[in-house]
Amino acid sequence: MGIQSDAKIGEKILQTEGLKKYFGEVRAVDHVDLEVSEGEILSIIGPNGSGKTTLLNLISNMIEPDAGRIFFYGRDVTKWPPSRLAKMGLVRSFQIVNLFDGLSVLDNMRAAVTSKLGRTSKPFTSLDRDKEVTRTSIELLELFKLSDKAETLAGDVPHGDRKVLDVALCFALNPKLILLDEPTSGVSTSEKRPVMQRIEEAVRKGGVTAVIVEHDMDIVFGYSDRIIAMHEGKILAEGKPQEIRENEEVRKVVTGGL
Amino acid sequence: MKLYHVVALVAGLVLASLLPLILPKYYTFIFAVTMCFAIYALGYSIILGRTGLLSFGHALYLGVAAYTVAFLMRPEMGAFRIFSMELLLIIAIGTSALVGLGVGAICIRYTRIFFGLINLGFVMLWHSLLLKLYYVTGGTDGLPIYIPSLFGVTFSHEIFRTFIFYYYVLGIFAITTYIMWRIYNSPLGLALKAIRENSVRAEFVGIPIGRYRLAAYVISAIYAGIGGALWAPLNGHVSPDVSTWLTSGDVVLMNILGGMYTFTGPIVGAFIFYNLKVQIMHFTTYWSFILGISAIIFVLLFPGGVMGWVSKVMPKLVKKSYRQKA
Amino acid sequence: MDTSTAVIIILNGLFYAFSLFLISIGLNMLYGLMRILNIAHGGLYAIGAFSTWALMNAATKAGYPIYVLWLCIPAGAFVVGLIGFFLEPTLFRRLYKLREEYSLLATFGLMLVFDDVLRMIFGGSPLSANQLYNWVGVETILGNAYPMYNFVIYVFAASVALGLWAFFYRTKMGRILRGTAQDREMSTCLGVNASILYTQTFFLTIFIVGLGGAIYLPATSAYSGMGFEPIVLSFAVMIIGGLGSLKGALVAASIIGLVRAFGIALIPELELAVVFLILIITLIFRPRGLFGKKFTREEK
Numbered sequence A: 001m002g003i004q005s006d007a008k009i010g011e012k013i014l015q016t017e018g019l020k021k022y023f024g025e026v027r028a029v030d031h032v033d034l035e036v037s038e039g040e041i042l043s044i045i046g047p048n049g050s051g052k053t054t055l056l057n058l059i060s061n062m063i064e065p066d067a068g069r070i071f072f073y074g075r076d077v078t079k080w081p082p083s084r085l086a087k088m089g090l091v092r093s094f095q096i097v098n099l100f101d102g103l104s105v106l107d108n109m110r111a112a113v114t115s116k117l118g119r120t121s122k123p124f125t126s127l128d129r130d131k132e133v134t135r136t137s138i139e140l141l142e143l144f145k146l147s148d149k150a151e152t153l154a155g156d157v158p159h160g161d162r163k164v165l166d167v168a169l170c171f172a173l174n175p176k177l178i179l180l181d182e183p184t185s186g187v188s189t190s191e192k193r194p195v196m197q198r199i200e201e202a203v204r205k206g207g208v209t210a211v212i213v214e215h216d217m218d219i220v221f222g223y224s225d226r227i228i229a230m231h232e233g234k235i236l237a238e239g240k241p242q243e244i245r246e247n248e249e250v251r252k253v254v255t256g257g258l
Numbered sequence B: 001m002k003l004y005h006v007v008a009l010v011a012g013l014v015l016a017s018l019l020p021l022i023l024p025k026y027y028t029f030i031f032a033v034t035m036c037f038a039i040y041a042l043g044y045s046i047i048l049g050r051t052g053l054l055s056f057g058h059a060l061y062l063g064v065a066a067y068t069v070a071f072l073m074r075p076e077m078g079a080f081r082i083f084s085m086e087l088l089l090i091i092a093i094g095t096s097a098l099v100g101l102g103v104g105a106i107c108i109r110y111t112r113i114f115f116g117l118i119n120l121g122f123v124m125l126w127h128s129l130l131l132k133l134y135y136v137t138g139g140t141d142g143l144p145i146y147i148p149s150l151f152g153v154t155f156s157h158e159i160f161r162t163f164i165f166y167y168y169v170l171g172i173f174a175i176t177t178y179i180m181w182r183i184y185n186s187p188l189g190l191a192l193k194a195i196r197e198n199s200v201r202a203e204f205v206g207i208p209i210g211r212y213r214l215a216a217y218v219i220s221a222i223y224a225g226i227g228g229a230l231w232a233p234l235n236g237h238v239s240p241d242v243s244t245w246l247t248s249g250d251v252v253l254m255n256i257l258g259g260m261y262t263f264t265g266p267i268v269g270a271f272i273f274y275n276l277k278v279q280i281m282h283f284t285t286y287w288s289f290i291l292g293i294s295a296i297i298f299v300l301l302f303p304g305g306v307m308g309w310v311s312k313v314m315p316k317l318v319k320k321s322y323r324q325k326a
Numbered sequence C: 001m002d003t004s005t006a007v008i009i010i011l012n013g014l015f016y017a018f019s020l021f022l023i024s025i026g027l028n029m030l031y032g033l034m035r036i037l038n039i040a041h042g043g044l045y046a047i048g049a050f051s052t053w054a055l056m057n058a059a060t061k062a063g064y065p066i067y068v069l070w071l072c073i074p075a076g077a078f079v080v081g082l083i084g085f086f087l088e089p090t091l092f093r094r095l096y097k098l099r100e101e102y103s104l105l106a107t108f109g110l111m112l113v114f115d116d117v118l119r120m121i122f123g124g125s126p127l128s129a130n131q132l133y134n135w136v137g138v139e140t141i142l143g144n145a146y147p148m149y150n151f152v153i154y155v156f157a158a159s160v161a162l163g164l165w166a167f168f169y170r171t172k173m174g175r176i177l178r179g180t181a182q183d184r185e186m187s188t189c190l191g192v193n194a195s196i197l198y199t200q201t202f203f204l205t206i207f208i209v210g211l212g213g214a215i216y217l218p219a220t221s222a223y224s225g226m227g228f229e230p231i232v233l234s235f236a237v238m239i240i241g242g243l244g245s246l247k248g249a250l251v252a253a254s255i256i257g258l259v260r261a262f263g264i265a266l267i268p269e270l271e272l273a274v275v276f277l278i279l280i281i282t283l284i285f286r287p288r289g290l291f292g293k294k295f296t297r298e299e300k
Helices: A052-059 A082-088 A105-116 A131-143 A159-171 A189-206 A217-223 A241-246 A248-255 B003-022 B025-050 B059-073 B075-080 B085-107 B112-132 B157-184 B187-197 B199-204 B209-235 B245-258 B265-281 B287-301 B305-313 C003-034 C041-061 C066-095 C100-122 C131-136 C149-170 C172-182 C184-189 C194-219 C228-241 C246-266 C271-285
Strands: A012-023 A026-037 A041-045 A067-072 A090-092 A177-181 A209-213 A226-231 A234-239 C138-141 C144-147
Touching: A012 A052, A012 A209, A026 A052, A026 A209, A026 A234, A041 A052, A041 A217, A052 A177, A052 A209, A082 A090, A082 A105, A082 B199, A105 A131, A105 A159, A105 B187, A131 A159, A159 A177, A159 A189, A189 A217, A217 A241, A226 A241, A226 A248, A234 A241, A234 A248, B003 B025, B003 B157, B025 B157, B025 B187, B025 B209, B025 B245, B025 B265, B059 B075, B059 B085, B059 B112, B059 B209, B059 B245, B085 B112, B085 B209, B085 C271, B112 B245, B112 C100, B112 C228, B112 C271, B157 B187, B157 B209, B187 B199, B187 B209, B199 B209, B245 B265, B245 B287, B245 B305, B245 C100, B265 B287, B265 B305, B287 C066, B287 C100, C003 C041, C003 C138, C003 C144, C003 C149, C003 C194, C003 C228, C003 C246, C041 C066, C041 C100, C041 C131, C041 C194, C041 C228, C066 C100, C066 C131, C066 C194, C100 C228, C131 C149, C131 C194, C144 C149, C149 C172, C149 C194, C149 C246, C172 C194, C228 C246, C228 C271, C246 C271
Parallel strands: A041 A209, A041 A226, A090 A177, A177 A209
Antiparallel strands: A012 A026, A012 A067, A226 A234, C138 C144
16 A cells, blocks of 8 residues: 655645643643654654643644644644544554554454545445455555454554554554654563664655654654754754754753763 | 354244244234344444443433324324334334434533433433323323234234234344344444444544444434334333333343343343343332342343353354453 | 512522432542442432431330430431441442443442332332421421421531532542542552542442431431432532532532422423433533533543
């Protein structure tokens, strides 16, 4: 399945304007202006409580901002329901793995694929006989090296594979932009690279733009085109990995002398 | 579907068709009523077992359909009295679907337990309206239901209730079961399962959860309506007792008893539940007590229900739409 | 309608409202903390009423003076507490881990059991024990006679409300309870022992509802099926007032009580239907209730 994006390289596909989210007194996200360019892998780093996850939740419309707007391909999507965003190509994975645990891995994928193909509204056609759905689902599982686990229940699969499946479901939707919330969290150190590798392959192959929230600095510096560092709800610094690595303030607050 | 499924189905249908010829008339009547409740329970399973929504007020649709039938047959309707069962069914389906759409649209916005309670509120509202507006609904006395015509043919009271209508109900039962089977195995069925498993994830995979939940709800309302419309002429009479929260709880228990996560579970549950109820009520008026204890026992010890147990013992025979308990 | 009638109707409304408050606050706490919707709470209220009746009846027959009857009220509540003491480890503790739908069905079954057992023991006719009610007597308010026992109830309900407020906002355990109800994951991180908390909350709610049933008995009567109506309305209170809100429970209960009282006085046909209508309107326009928190996506 070819994942292609229509925009030219370098076009700004996601923009936020003055995004704010307060939880009572706490300014989780405090006036964030962000731009994401087509085809890049952008990482967001920051200490706990800096607002990274909240920002991700805002962009994926999981929560509503108190102020500010979000633009996707130039359209104001601030009030859209997540299902509509997903259909338009803005998808996300979850830090705490969010799968259909009671369904098989294959069914997890088929659910996403039928949704993408717009077939879910058909109540009388037989799912098993739909070759396109099955073929597409299996292809995707192969892309992420999950095919051997196809019949296993998602709840029974090892953690690393679950994280990958979480991301894989996003790809079923032919995404233009994928938000990855700590894709390697909870994964054992030896597994981290392979997991990230599978993800990066799929991203680059498909020309998908990715925004990653990560704690593991190795991963961040190893895979990003650009990095944004956050602190106390605001953007502290942004730039290429080397610039960020050398940035004094970022070191102090985030990387702790890495 | 495997070969033995088909064989079992055919055998079942044949057996069911022969039943009125072998058993006493009383049992034919009972089984016909049971099938009505089986349709009700099967329809309910699409929201409970499939989509994960517990409604505590589904008896509303039984009542709406039954009272619709009663209304259309009233002598006051004069020349507009409808006796054709086919027409009555269609209109009853229509009213159930409409009410289901209206009520569902309101309930769907709410979270899990509250969803069930809002439905409860509606059935209680309906119940109290049935009681208070007695000049229209007959109050506690209810309304009589006359013998409808089947495909234009009118039968005598006796033959209708204990013979002919059984086949009519059997036919509709078979059709509705087949339709539900198709829905379960369709992409919509998978989407509903996904919503049940993880509604947040379903949304982020592009599934419009609100709309689909509403669709499942309306389907269940229609099935309840069909069950209610068929039950009415069998019962000969409809009263506000048909729509209480007790009868709403009945269908939940039928589903859990039979097995919430299997296709045949609700049907089996309806059969066991209703027949048990009839037998037990011969002995004691404390049916609620027995019902209550059974509910507790099933919840604590046999959450998978009868068919859940069967699927563990004979996994090839019964496919369980498995779910880990959260 | 003149003022004096209106005042009486308001008092009647509040009278009913407080019974709803006493039941629904327990529901609210149980659901907010343990995600168990205890339909059987109505049954516990009924048990409180019936036990108190039995005690008062026995006491009167035995010829005890009237002040002993006052003691029957906490004694009746004690009976309910005893039942709760028995039920918690056997039933409720197992419900904490289940899916909400299952625990709902279990409490529904329990309610049915309570109702039938009460019917088995006490029969189907209403039972009353008006001795205290008559003893406290009647006073004239704005030209209408009004039973003074009702004020005993008002004082009691107000004390419960105040006590709960103090408990939730001033004591350490109360604050933990509130915090846990709002964020269970966080609380386990902070080292709160959930199951002890659950058990203590459970007993608190049992006690309140049992006492409620007991104290209302002298003013009303104990009858078969008496637990069902207040339970459904208590759900309405919980929804209209908002989950986890003490203020909400009071306000919502008052609204429903007053609407019902005025409804009965002005348009008797519609009575309960009006309450359900309010419930539905609330759900359309403000699903979280008056004082509840907005639902996050996960809770849908």
